[in-house]
Amino acid sequence: DAGVIQSPRHEVTEMGQEVTLRCKPISGHNSLFWYRQTMMRGLELLIYFNNNVPIDDSGMPEDRFSAKMPNASFSTLKIQPSEPRDSAVYFCASSFGGSDEQYFGPGTRLTVT
């Protein structure tokens, strides 16, 4: 298995632009998690899905952030409009069963100028 796949690996954009991050979980996993890592705050949960349904989005910082999971093999995290403080590494992780071991993708490093 290729593991959790994220794209792009790096994204540099200007403030105000829309950014879309993509994640393909491990086949057969039914839970998907989006995390953000910054120097100041460390790793934080943004949102997680179980069987494609958003369960808890309380970690999503603002209305500018939205996440979708249209099917079991694909999820997106969108920021519209982006701001410099959104600069971070965004990780996607998946697991089989909500509390099972999570497998992390390589992350997307986002820089908003």
Added chain:
Amino acid sequence: KNEVEQSPQNLTAQEGEFITINCSYSVGISALHWLQQHPGGGIVSLFMLSSGKKKHGRLIATINIQEKHSSLHITASHPRDSAVYICAGVDSGGGADGLTFGKGTHLIIQP
């Protein structure tokens, strides 16, 4: 709100030393993950445990549920063990739950 605290924040040791990283967690957490983040940024899950002890190679993780405390040990440490080690708690509410992360321990093993 669940909380996870790690110590130490930074640890530098010589190759071969026995390493211990500690993690304390709040009442609402039922299990812990230990994660390793490589210098390149990738995150690997080392262990997930809700009781007792697990061992994988030179890595050992223990958890004491009564004391709400977990430790990660590295025996015969090696420079390639240099990484950030993060403990993360699983909410005891059940179902699919995200993780509450500690701030990480930055470990450097010098040759």
